[in-house]
Amino acid sequence: MRIDVVTIFPEYLEPLNVSLVGKARARGVLDVRLHELREHTSDVHRTVDDSPYGGGPGMVMKPEPWAAALDRVVGSAGPQDGLVPTLVVPTPSGRPFTQQLAQDLAERPWLAFAPARYEGIDRRVIEAAAERMPVVEVSIGDYVLAGGEVAVLVIVEAVARLLPGVLGNAESHQDDSFAPGRMTDLLEGPVYTKPAEWQGRAVPEVLLSGNHGKIARWRREQAFARTLAVRPDLVRRWERSAMDKHDLRA
Numbered sequence: 001m002r003i004d005v006v007t008i009f010p011e012y013l014e015p016l017n018v019s020l021v022g023k024a025r026a027r028g029v030l031d032v033r034l035h036e037l038r039e040h041t042s043d044v045h046r047t048v049d050d051s052p053y054g055g056g057p058g059m060v061m062k063p064e065p066w067a068a069a070l071d072r073v074v075g076s077a078g079p080q081d082g083l084v085p086t087l088v089v090p091t092p093s094g095r096p097f098t099q100q101l102a103q104d105l106a107e108r109p110w111l112a113f114a115p116a117r118y119e120g121i122d123r124r125v126i127e128a129a130a131e132r133m134p135v136v137e138v139s140i141g142d143y144v145l146a147g148g149e150v151a152v153l154v155i156v157e158a159v160a161r162l163l164p165g166v167l168g169n170a171e172s173h174q175d176d177s178f179a180p181g182r183m184t185d186l187l188e189g190p191v192y193t194k195p196a197e198w199q200g201r202a203v204p205e206v207l208l209s210g211n212h213g214k215i216a217r218w219r220r221e222q223a224f225a226r227t228l229a230v231r232p233d234l235v236r237r238w239e240r241s242a243m244d245k246h247d248l249r250a
């Protein structure tokens, strides 16, 4: 997979050099390219923002630098990239970023990210881009950040770990929470490791029993209890999915 990121803060994306994503890049599973938006300005001050039409707080990112940057990205398509990227635009007004959307994006050969700053990007940039490539406007949660770069880190990591060969144990994302269509719509339960007793706290006996059936049942019970306590909405969704799956609806 190829990933391009256009940003005024490339240093914000340095975490893409380490750990899971960094290793995937080193192994050639991911090709990540950063583009400094200001290199696509044409004035001496390298201006990327201006005041909003209609008034209001803050500044808006000018269309010309973004259009030039996206032209450069699309124009650099290689034979293995596919014709155009899917443009991913982090924004508080985007569709919720979910595991399902991560899996959808993980199936695409080329993603380009447009993390904005200020009050966002002039709308005409998104409209023009949508005439030449798929555009997905995404929100990583119901809170307001100062820009889109953190969202890019979140989305890239969630997508990268789904790519073949990225996770050491190819199965480990199979049982993720939120993986659609499986019992694993529930949250993960508690995990334990050595020592068996720590500060007077013992590991649950069942986990030391070697009885894999009992362990699996205990883990399902724990996941269900955790989900009921923290995300009862997911329990209802899971119940509906289970009823549909076994055609149990009245």
Ligand SMILES: CN1CCC[C@H](Cn2ccc3ccc(-c4n[nH]c(N)c4C#N)cc32)C1
Residues within 6 Å of the ligand: 090, 091, 092, 094, 115, 116, 117, 118, 119, 120, 138, 139, 140, 141, 142, 143, 144, 145, 146, 147, 148, 149, 151
């Ligand atoms: C007061 N204004 C309101 C509009 C947004 C301004 C900051 N900003 C500029 C670009 C930009 C991109 C993403 C996000 C963002 N916030 N929360 C999320 N889940 C996001 C995601 N994905 C925020 C952003 C601040």
